[in-house]
Amino acid sequence: MAKSFKLLIKRSNMKPQFNPSSLRRTVVEMAFAGNAVHLGCAFSIIELLSRLYGRHMRYDESNPDDPSRDYLVLSKGHGVMAQYACLYELGWIGRNDIDAYFHDGSRLKGLSDAHVPGCEVTSGTLGHGLSVGVGLALAAARGKTGQKCYAIVGDGEINEGSIWEAMLFAAHAKLDNLMVIVDANGFQAMGTTDEVMQLGSISAKFSAFDFDVLKVDGHDMDAISAAIEKLESIKSGRPKALVAQTVKGKGVSYMENVNAWHYSRLNQDLYAKALRELEGAPQ
Template sequence: MTAPVITPDAMPDANPGWLPNDAFDPRSLRKTVLAMARAGSSGHVGCAFSIIEIMAVLYRSFLRYPGNDPRHPDRDYLVLSKGHGVMAQYACMRELGWLDDERHIQRYFGDGSDLMGLSDSRTPGLEVSSGSLGHGFSVGVGIAEGLRRRGTDQRVYAIVGDGELNEGPIWEGMLFAAHNRLGNLLLIVDANGFQAMGRTDEVIALGSIRQKFESFGFVTAEVDGHDEAALDTAIRTLFAGDPDAPKAIVARTTKGKGVGFMEDDNQWHYRHLSAQDYEASIEALRGENAR
């Protein structure tokens, strides 16, 4: 069954209507991530920062949640396969009113917290339990196949890391998606050049990710992953094309983006924020806002 064709001009507005125009501002989202990381003495700040703009664009303009219900049966699906970047998603969920400061942000990762340090499907708004890298994407492919069989216009947006592409299930999932013509699936790669223990090119060099994806049957674009306008245009253009082809975006990003001393520094994959680190990070974001 072929999914409905949606042109860029006809694409539905994901904004539920009550959100202000500046909702999902990347600087505010990064401040929320910092507050959570500081409250919970949590790592994974750098890998959350690299997907902030990707998350902002998806939640602001594309993801549809009828009635602002994260479990509505007609919703779109955001599958965060790189589950260790979940604080970026939590920050967006806070903007939607699904999380609140006192119960969730200030108690993150503490005793009695509702939120885990990895994506956990028991939390409304998180579609998969991920962190065992490579597997979340395959779950997303299965969801996309189910939606295709139902003939709905719902979509699956799956975010993976470039280091995660070392995992075989990624490529098995891509073969399945291309074979079954899952035009309702968009794979976004957070290509920040790092994985947990080093640079991706030093661990297992990937070569041209775009060419690999295209050889697997994905219609693919490559953009600056921190350029919100470029991300928005790429998503609209891909979905305005072949309605049956799975889509992919290689988003070139910077780990730790937004705070100068964190940028392109892989120690912020695991390093916890001290009080001094937190204050310096907030000050850096104020400076970014002034520009």
Template structure:
């Protein structure tokens, strides 16, 4: 749907550049989102004439700490500049470490987890009432799904038959303080979403072809059931020393690890 390529390796490089320039954290939880966002921006999001167009589709990043992956996509669109990337987290920057609705292209202020999905469900209901064809995609984390407000929003979506809402769970198996299953075991997320009356597909969240097929299939089902994709992902995907290593949730790059990570990505 968009002319930008959204190459996964290039998106990860932009995340690394931002994290290194800003000496900031949350790299692995951005990396687990890259293919999901690439497919959505490339093939499925109708951005109309831009981020202020009332006819646009909506992408809600409820797990707002993964925002560097979305910034990388906005950079590909030309909505962010080289200066934004170079000055990330610097004094006077407009780009913060969590999703902020003051930045054009970001629909919600999130980072306080558990709230973005409710916003997305409300937007989806508004689109239903206005009888538009707009789609709402809401990305939540599996760790974020510990929040009770997530499950209230799912009940709301099913009650109002929001088949224009697609909830994507970035199931990377970790949250800030440890493995998700140790902090709060979630059991089978696919079965849970089905029990909440969602049309649900469980897949490899780094398989772009599978993601594209799933989003296409779910969008075609106008049956009064909201949609869900449980995307099994790897936290830190793309850089071997970050993959599945939760120490990197709050670890900053230094010149050596920055160059090592770039080399692994082929740069």
């Protein structure tokens, strides 16, 4: 009882607030510094991460390895610049990490790496991160720790069979402390999701796998919070899924819904243009 009371108190603590425009500026600075790709798929999850870190997850700001923390599993590991931007705001990585992104000797790679404080999984191979998240949720459920696991997957990533195996097991084990968040931006590396592998209704598929499911505008932060709270209030014993409708490249006009920005790099002019747009964005 004492442990449960302690965890409840920690959940209620005020958290830092994350500004999406500031996070996007950090992503642009990293990408330009490292001559790196994957801006579009980082931008589409900025608001989701803002609300997870800013309102819903339990963690110790002074200790990313706090054993009682909630888990954020970025299964779509190529969007990791968005998570790095959040970790920078928390002080878990420094300005030198941002400026040296993707350089020789940098600890920040282009894919999620569990050696970086705050990154729970190494998830360069798509489809594998969710399985790790299911394992973390299972351990927390069996240990009765009260910990939750939020796993972010891409809509293109769910072509992978390992995603569906993980979902089957999550439902079988009744992991109601697991929430799978789908970044449904309609694109993957080689084209639209409809062109590469038609997905039909993602919500219906999760429901058929015995998940409690909601859809949300993935850039409306109040709606995101309301949907997370509603899912977590459902005491069905089933895992949760949030299908977030997002825009690839959100926040910079020349990147929005332009799939070339999965692999395109910034030159000096495009870098300056992106910063100008983000400086003028609402705070």
